[in-house]
Amino acid sequence: MELLKQRILSDGVVSPGNVLKVDSFLNHQIDVELLDAIAEEFYRIYADKPIDKVLTIEASGIAIACFAAQRFGAPLVFAKKAQSINLEGDSYVTRIESYTHGRIFDVIVSKKYLAAGDHILIVDDFLANACALDGLIAIAEEAGAVIEGIGIVIEKGFQRGGASLRERGYPLSSLAIIESMDAETGEVVFG
């Protein structure tokens, strides 16, 4: 997606440790016009699928899921990252490790909001080692939902998550795939 790649080149910041900061438009401050264009692109890709629910994980996935859900005329469900007293005990729970935060936490979705027969689109902002995504997939499969699509905004193509998901046959689409990036020069190369 050209508009997105141009935005990454103009406003993304490469930091040591393979960190790409896009907090000026994607995951702290959010450009809702860009997100709506991203949702339009996901809709173009998956329009022929009978998607009736959008699944993501808090926090930065929520904004992307909002506009995607609007395009598909479907509700969204966001997985929570820690046990909350506002959640029923009857939940799907899987444990994942966060690359960004360097810690382990539970991913939780109430059984009321994901079930066998749901046709879902999973969306998230980043795909690197696919830890968060693997958690969402595990929950979707436990629920018996059909994963019709996985829409990622930015994939770090040099990490193993995307390749692993494609090998396992998941219908993954990443709108920008980064082949390499350099914290010293600030250069970002797309695949």
Next chain:
Amino acid sequence: MELLKQRILSDGVVSPGNVLKVDSFLNHQIDVELLDAIAEEFYRIYADKPIDKVLTIEASGIAIACFAAQRFGAPLVFAKKAQSINLEGDSYVTRIESYTHGRIFDVIVSKKYLAAGDHILIVDDFLANACALDGLIAIAEEAGAVIEGIGIVIEKGFQRGGASLRERGYPLSSLAIIESMDAETGEVVFG
């Protein structure tokens, strides 16, 4: 807002400890059509204000802020609830206590995305004791931003947050104000 009140009456669940669960449409599964209608209502209320940024706090505020930001043609900024390695050190930080989670955490906004001269609309899903909202207000005032409006979806009118904010002169609008609720009968009475 009648549509919202009807939805609370039909799908909200009252639990012991003054907990109103609206996770079927507002803060776990999200009805994006309802949220867009909520955003339209916020726009109706604050359309004459020069709002150029929408501020909220993760996680459930993000979805509300998305559609509000779209209505105002403004970016949104969501405050983070814990220190992340993806955030610059140069941030506004304030400490709040969560009623829902029963714990204390930091609320963080990068100084890059909130500044003197910003005219902001603050939005959130719930207002009870106003702990989260007080944190956002403290950050906005430290930044020198002008608070043009505060838009809340559900206010628990029997807790002190809303009254305190109105006494202090903040331009607060809550779309549904709950006067009382009863976990035994499930009854919800609006103010």
